[in-house]
Amino acid sequence: MKQMEVTIMGQSYLLGCPEGGEAALTKAVSRVDKEMCAIRDSGKIKARERIAVLAALNLAYSLTDGSNGAADPSAAAAGSAANLSAAASSASSTAADLGADSIPEIETLMKRLDEALAQDGQLL
Secondary structure (H helix, E strand, C coil): CEEEEEEECCEEEEEEECCCCHHHHHHHHHHHHHHHHHHHHCCCCCCHHHHHHHHHHHHHHHHHCCCCCCCCHHHHHHCHHHHHHHHHHCHHHHHHHHCHHHHHHHHHHHHHHHHHHHHHCCCC
């Protein structure tokens, strides 16, 4: 496995990458970096961990929503609260789409996210 050094939001990371996967990893890193920078640049959120969680949720939501993440990251950052609210309100319909077996897992994940985000205010 090859290792690549990448930069996300000004911080360097050394990531493992399968042979031939460099372009895909570079594209993924670029999307994550743009999303995180857009959230940071909105000025409302300063904690790197919270920015990372919001970026991950926005990107995951764009994947589950059926879009390919083609949305402008700065628009996503400006509406990240709306995106998260929409994701939370549509969680039951998303769970229904996934099947009844997934509902407890999704509810558990949402509870863990709520707890983690509630504790985030204590990080500052």
